[in-house]
Amino acid sequence: MWDHLSLLLVVTPLIAAPLAAILPFGRVPWALAFLVALACAVMAGMQLWTILTGGPIQYELGGWAPPWGIVYRIDEVNALVAMIVSGIAAVALPYALLSAENEIEKHQIPLFYSAVLLCLAGLLGITQTGDIFNLFVFLEISSLSSYALISLGNRRQALTAAYQYLIMGTLGATFFLIGVGLIYSQTGTLNMADLAARLPEATGLKTVHTGFAFIMIGFALKLALFPLHLWLPNAYTYAPSVVTVFLAATATKVALYVILRVLFTVFPDGFVTNTPAGDLFLMAGILAVLSGSFRAIYQSNVKKLLAHSSVAQIGYMAIGLSFASVAGVTASIIHMFNHALMKGALFMAVGAIVYRVGACRMEHLHGLGRQMPWTFGAIIVAGFSLIGVPGTAGFVSKWYLVLAALEQQQWIVVAVILFGSLLAVIYVGKIIEALYFKQATNPELAVEEAPFLLLAPTWILVFANIYFGFDTDLTVGVAERAAQALGVAAK
Amino acid sequence: MDFVVSHYNYLIAIFLMMTGFYTVISRGNLVKKIVGLNIFQVSVFLIYISLSTVKDGVAPIYVEGVKVYSNPLPHVLILTAIVVGVATTALGLALVVRIKEAYGTIEEDEIHSQDNSL
Amino acid sequence: MDLLIDISLLTFLAVTAIGIIRITNLFAVIMLFAIFSFLSATLFMTMDAVDVALTEAAVGAGISTVLMLATLALNKDHNEKQPDKNRHWLPLAVVLTTGAVLVYGTLDLPDFGDPASAPQTHVAPHYIEKAIEETGVPNIVTAVLASYRGFDTLGEVVVIFTAGIAVLLLLGGRREDPLDDGAKDKRVPQNLVLRIVSKIVIPVIMLFALYVQFHGDYGPGGGFQAGVIMSAAIILYSLVFGLGAAERIIPKSVLMFLTSLGVLIFAGVGIASLFLGGNYLNYSVLASSQVAGQHIGILLVELGVGITVFAVMLTIFFAFAGRERS
Numbered sequence: 041m042w043d044h045l046s047l048l049l050v051v052t053p054l055i056a057a058p059l060a061a062i063l064p065f066g067r068v069p070w071a072l073a074f075l076v077a078l079a080c081a082v083m084a085g086m087q088l089w090t091i092l093t094g095g096p097i098q099y100e101l102g103g104w105a106p107p108w109g110i111v112y113r114i115d116e117v118n119a120l121v122a123m124i125v126s127g128i129a130a131v132a133l134p135y136a137l138l139s140a141e142n143e144i145e146k147h148q149i150p151l152f153y154s155a156v157l158l159c160l161a162g163l164l165g166i167t168q169t170g171d172i173f174n175l176f177v178f179l180e181i182s183s184l185s186s187y188a189l190i191s192l193g194n195r196r197q198a199l200t201a202a203y204q205y206l207i208m209g210t211l212g213a214t215f216f217l218i219g220v221g222l223i224y225s226q227t228g229t230l231n232m233a234d235l236a237a238r239l240p241e242a243t244g245l246k247t248v249h250t251g252f253a254f255i256m257i258g259f260a261l262k263l264a265l266f267p268l269h270l271w272l273p274n275a276y277t278y279a280p281s282v283v284t285v286f287l288a289a290t291a292t293k294v295a296l297y298v299i300l301r302v303l304f305t306v307f308p309d310g311f312v313t314n315t316p317a318g319d320l321f322l323m324a325g326i327l328a329v330l331s332g333s334f335r336a337i338y339q340s341n342v343k344k345l346l347a348h349s350s351v352a353q354i355g356y357m358a359i360g361l362s363f364a365s366v367a368g369v370t371a372s373i374i375h376m377f378n379h380a381l382m383k384g385a386l387f388m389a390v391g392a393i394v395y396r397v398g399a400c401r402m403e404h405l406h407g408l409g410r411q412m413p414w415t416f417g418a419i420i421v422a423g424f425s426l427i428g429v430p431g432t433a434g435f436v437s438k439w440y441l442v443l444a445a446l447e448q449q450q451w452i453v454v455a456v457i458l459f460g461s462l463l464a465v466i467y468v469g470k471i472i473e474a475l476y477f478k479q480a481t482n483p484e485l486a487v488e489e490a491p492f493l494l495l496a497p498t499w500i501l502v503f504a505n506i507y508f509g510f511d512t513d514l515t516v517g518v519a520e521r522a523a524q525a526l527g528v529a530a531k
Numbered sequence: 532m533d534f535v536v537s538h539y540n541y542l543i544a545i546f547l548m549m550t551g552f553y554t555v556i557s558r559g560n561l562v563k564k565i566v567g568l569n570i571f572q573v574s575v576f577l578i579y580i581s582l583s584t585v586k587d588g589v590a591p592i593y594v595e596g597v598k599v600y601s602n603p604l605p606h607v608l609i610l611t612a613i614v615v616g617v618a619t620t621a622l623g624l625a626l627v628v629r630i631k632e633a634y635g636t637i638e639e640d641e642i643h644s645q646d647n648s649l
Numbered sequence: 650m651d652l653l654i655d656i657s658l659l660t661f662l663a664v665t666a667i668g669i670i671r672i673t674n675l676f677a678v679i680m681l682f683a684i685f686s687f688l689s690a691t692l693f694m695t696m697d698a699v700d701v702a703l704t705e706a707a708v709g710a711g712i713s714t715v716l717m718l719a720t721l722a723l724n725k726d727h728n729e730k731q732p733d734k735n736r737h738w739l740p741l742a743v744v745l746t747t748g749a750v751l752v753y754g755t756l757d758l759p760d761f762g763d764p765a766s767a768p769q770t771h772v773a774p775h776y777i778e779k780a781i782e783e784t785g786v787p788n789i790v791t792a793v794l795a796s797y798r799g800f801d802t803l804g805e806v807v808v809i810f811t812a813g814i815a816v817l818l819l820l821g822g823r824r825e826d827p828l829d830d831g832a833k834d835k836r837v838p839q840n841l842v843l844r845i846v847s848k849i850v851i852p853v854i855m856l857f858a859l860y861v862q863f864h865g866d867y868g869p870g871g872g873f874q875a876g877v878i879m880s881a882a883i884i885l886y887s888l889v890f891g892l893g894a895a896e897r898i899i900p901k902s903v904l905m906f907l908t909s910l911g912v913l914i915f916a917g918v919g920i921a922s923l924f925l926g927g928n929y930l931n932y933s934v935l936a937s938s939q940v941a942g943q944h945i946g947i948l949l950v951e952l953g954v955g956i957t958v959f960a961v962m963l964t965i966f967f968a969f970a971g972r973e974r975s
Contacts, residue, residue: 047929054807055916058909061814101800103922103931108775110800151818158811165804173608177804180615181811184622188815191626196633200642203626207555207564210619214572217612218548218751221579224605225758228771238771250754537760542752543659549748550666557740560729562675562720566682569713570666573689573705580698585769586762590697591777592868593787599764601697602773603789607798609701610790611805614873617708618812621965624720625819628972631723638730 045090046099046112049083049122050168050178052076053161061154065146067137069153074133076157080126080164088119092518096525098170106170107231113170116522120373121167121297124380128289129160135388135497136282142395143280144192152192156286159185163294172220172306173230175298176213179262182294183209186287190279201274208271212261215254222251232306236527240308249315255302256317263295265321265358266328269351273335276347281391284343288350289384293376296357300369303361304526312364321362326456328355333463337470342390342400345467346383349426352460353379359453360441366520367444369528373519375437378425378508382434385422385501389415392490392498405471407480411487416475418498423468425505428461433508436515540581547574559639561627565620572616579605579612651695658692673729675721683714699869700790707877712962715884719969785940786866786947794871795947799930802950803915805873806957810912813961817905820968847889854882862955866944872951876958884966892970901967904960911957915950922946 056076060069091097091114099112114122136156144152162182169175187209191202224230226247227238242248257268264272276284303312312318332352339345353375360372390400392415397404409416425432438457445453489495508515535542551574554567583605591603627637634642665685669678686709693702721727759766780792794802858879865871887895919930927934932946 044923044929051916051919051929054803055913055920057807057814058810058912062906062909100928101930102796102798103928103933104797107772109797148818148821151814151821154814155811155818158807158814161807173611174798174801174804177611177615177801177808180618180808181804184618184808184811184815187622187626188811188818191629191819196630197646199626199630199633200646203561203623203630206619206623206626207568210568210623211552211555211571214568214575218575218578221575221582221605222754222758224768225582226767228767228769228773230604230608230772234772238767245757247754247757250750253750534756538755538758539656540659540761541755541758543663545748545751545755546663547666548751549744550670552747553740553744554670556743557737558729560675562717562724563678563729566669566678566717569682569709570669570685573686573709576701576705577689577692580693580696580701581761582759582766582768583698584696584762585764588697588762588764590699590869591789592699593781593789600777600789602768603776603793604768604773606698606701606790607793607801609698610704610794610873611801613701613704613708614805615808617712618808620713621716621812622815622819624716625816625965625968627720628723628969629819637724640730 044099045083045087046097046114046168047101049080049087049126050161050165052079052083053157053164057154057157057161060157061150063150065150069150070133070137070140073136073153073157074130077126077129077133077160080160081123081130084119084122084126084164087114088116088123088518091116091119092521107229107234110169110171110174111231112168113233114168115525116518117297117300117373117525118167120377120518120522121293122164124293124377125160125163125167125290128286128380128384131384131497131500132282132286132289132388135285135391135494138491138493139282139391139395140280143194143282148192152189155185155188158182159189159286163290166294167297170232171230172232172235176217176220179213179216182291183213183262186283186291189283189287190275192280192283193278194280195278197274198278201271201278205271205275208261208268212258212268214258215261216258219251219254219256219258222247222254226251232301235306236308239306243308243311252302252307252311252315252317256299259295259299259302260324263292263299263354263358264351265354266324266331266351269328269332269354272351273344273347276350276387277341277344281387281394285384285387285391288347288387289380292350292354293380296354296361296372296376300361300372300526304364304369304528309527318362318364321358322453325355325358325360325362326453328352328358329456329460330355333460333467336467337463339467340402342393342402342405342471343387345471346386346390349464349467350379350383352464353383353426356437356441356457356460359457360444363444363448363450364528365444365447366523366528367440367447369523369526370516370519371437371440371444373522374440374515377515377519378433378437378505381501381504381508382422382425382432385418385498385505386426388494388498388501389418389422392494395490395494396487402470402474405474406478407475408487409472409476411480412489414495414499415490418495418502419471419475421502422505423471425509427464427468431506431509433505433515435509436512440516541578544574544577544581547577561630561637561639562624565623565627568623569616569620572612576609576612579609654695655692658688658695662688662692673731674727675724675729676718676727678729679714679717679721682717683710686710686713700788700871700874703869703874704877707874707881711881712877716965716969719966723972783939784943784947786943788866788868790869791865791871791947791951795950796932796943799932799946799950802954803919803930806912806915806954809958809961810908813908813957813964816965816968820972843889847885851882851886854885855879858882862951863948865951866947872954872956873958876955877962879955879959880962880966883963887966887970892967896967899963901964904964904967907956907960908964911953911955911960914953914956918946918949918953 165178551571
């Protein structure tokens with residue numbers, strides 16, 4: 041079975057999803073989903089280790105050789121992304137048990153876990169595949185299941201948020217499909233390695249340029265890159281807490297991976313620098329950082345505040361990749377990893393507040409800092425990481441991003457990164473102020489600390505934020521190798 | 532003129548795509564948006580199938596002696612894409628039904644004004 | 650001649666699309682969409698894409714239209730609000746830019762029908778030349794769909810499964826009377842001719858569905874189309890004899906089981922090939938010879954597709970129709 045590891049990583053949740061749907065009520069579907077997520081995390085870890093020690097893996101599905109059959113092709117980049125996705129799933133599922141029972145109707149629970157497993161299978165399928173159309177199919181599995189998961193939020197805005205995301209997500213997927221079709225018309229192939237071999241002769245063609253643009257716009261929509269981010273704030277705000285945790289920490293990361301893969305592996309060297317793509321990513325990134333951070337400051341709903349902050353964080357990742365340098369892409373990948381840790385922890389902590397108080401507007405938070413000290417502590421540490429305080433993972437991201445910008449002598453970008461961090465101080469400060477320095481509106485109302493099952497996963501991610509703030513060998517080392525594996529031209 | 536004849540399929544397909552796209556982003560009625568989305572997608576299918584056509588070719592079902600077939604690969608891709616499309620449509624319409632029950636309307640601006648008046 | 654049919658169909662499509670934008674009566678819009686879908690199916694037919702044509706007709710003009718009508722039935726007002734004139738400019742600018750970029754992109758597209766273009770000279774020739782000897786399936790589309798790109802098709806079944814789960818999550822809850830025992834549904838037509846005719850037609854539709862299911866190796870068709878057609882038979886039954894009667898034949902729990910079963914059959918074939926020493930979904934190891942193994946594999950996975958598609962289509966229809974009643 042060792043040879044089939046990369047395949048089983050996707051097929052295990054895929055098979056578990058229909059099983060979860062037909063299992064009897066109770067906690068069986070949850071247990072199944074949790075075991076599967078745990079197994080996926082172990083398999084993804086083994087896969088990453090195999091690749092770091094032994095080089096890329098290729099797996100021919102159906103036993104057909106590429107380019108006629110579909111292949112999985114995994115190098116350091118997708119192995120790392122698969123690790124993030126399944127790692128977050130394994131931490132989020134213990135959290136899901138109580139959080140979902142609290143926010144989702146009982147008879148929907150088995151189907152809910154089925155949808156979670158589908159989403160996991162879809163995201164992992166996107167990362168593992170070496171075939172660009174197979175990627176589209178798994179993109180739709182993850183998208184459809186996330187629309188359904190978002191719509192389960194208990195306010196009616198969840199429905200409109202899911203609808204809006206469905207429309208924009210489908211437009212994005214269709215743009216991607218147009219792009220793939222145009223590129224297929226000039227190469228005749230869908231296999232990514234084969235595309236990479238055949239595209240250099242076709243780089244001058246107008247059709248290829250158009251196809252490239254459509255693929256990029258399609259995934260910029262899925263990534264929620266400014267100004268195509270409009271679906272994100274509402275979707276993250278009104279989805280059930282655990283769904284927000286999972287999607288915020290994984291879905292946009294996978295979209296970023298696809299952009300990196302297409303930009304650097306599928307398209308030949310210099311395609312980014314010789315077209316306006318690099319400049320556009322830089323501009324979108326800068327605007328995302330500024331607009332996302334400013335909007336975050338003015339939010340009165342904590343989940344929405346964090347969602348707008350996510351728009352800004354995606355901006356940092358776009359800035360990194362726009363340099364098309366090893367340093368820039370490394371910074372982008374490091375931030376992708378670290379952002380999953382910090383936003384995962386923050387949304388979990390906010391979900392714990394929702395579990396106890398039932399809402400998460402600023403006024404509901406007043407005075408909770410003293411009553412829920414562990415949750416409060418998690419918000420402080422993860423918030424510091426979001427700002428980029430030294431000693432946290434967030435600092436490592438910002439540091440490498442600034443270094444990459446200095447290498448390009450982009451002084452404005454350095455200023456934007458620092459200014460963005462300053463704005464983060466303000467919006468994280470607002471949350472801490474509400475939690476600790478504001479008097480509770482109803483002091484007699486005793487609020488208990490969140491249950492252990494919610495706190496433990498939160499603190500696992502909080503510790504990860506601290507750990508990866510000190511031990512940078514793992515993240516930076518792997519990210520550097522990943523950037524090289526992508527085929528980023530060394531300067 | 533030669534270009535228009537040899538690319539007539541593509542040009543019309545682009546026109547159709549844009550009518551669908553325009554319907555999605557300019558209309559506020561939630562059902563009409565879904566109709567627009569469907570038109571957008573079907574027109575993309577047209578481009579793929581046009582790419583698969585070979586002059587004097589026949590449908591790709593093996594017959595002894597026949598040499599020229601149209602390209603089966605885009606057909607396969609579009610079969611999958613059609614299925615994905617209907618899945619999205621079903622989910623989108625289910626959301627519309629729930630939105631109608633929750634808001635009493637399927638017009639985007641009326642929904643927004645209800646949410647903002649809270 | 651072909652070109653003439655082609656060009657007139659395309660022009661009809663353009664006219665229909667403009668109609669869809671301009672008309673504000675949603676019922677008319679949906680009917681125009683069904684026409685649009687049917688015209689495209691005809692066009693796919695003229696372009697030799699028979700499987701695609703069959704599917705588009707069943708899905709676009711069939712399922713999608715039915716679902717749109719079911720959604721509309723819940724709305725008393727069938728007219729769309731007149732769009733605000735000032736809101737036109739930004740969308741128009743976006744659409745014109747996108748269209749212009751696409752036209753720019755077509756400048757280098759191969760001529761329509763060019764046998765020397767990249768898609769016709771790379772990858773696809775392998776399927777055309779080798780499919781019959783490697784898989785034994787004359788319908789090359791089926792060979793590629795179920796075997797060479799079988800994993801895509803597994804993904805496609807999972808997409809359908811996801812849609813079923815999603816619709817159940819959204820519309821599955823709070824149904825007070827799943828079976829209106831004995832009580833006649835008022836909206837069910839009591840027309841004798843309709844009842845007798847449908848009793849004759851329904852078995853024929855089912856038989857046709859089975860034909861499409863098992864003849865997919867040789868002619869157009871396969872699990873997906875068969876599943877849709879089979880579900881159409883039950884939908885017709887429920888329209889004539891009432892939703893309660895249809896749900897008595899196939900209860901919700903059975904439907905849920907079938908929905909999962911199809912995916913499990915398909916994915917299970919893949920696991921079986923793992924245990925027999927092949928890669929995932931490598932059907933060649935399922936029997937002593939490659940062609941025999943491919944034959945078994947394709948038969949089984951198409952069956953899985955058919956079962957899940959049938960069950961999900963019914964699930965979705967029942968969910969929408971059930972809402973209408975409450």
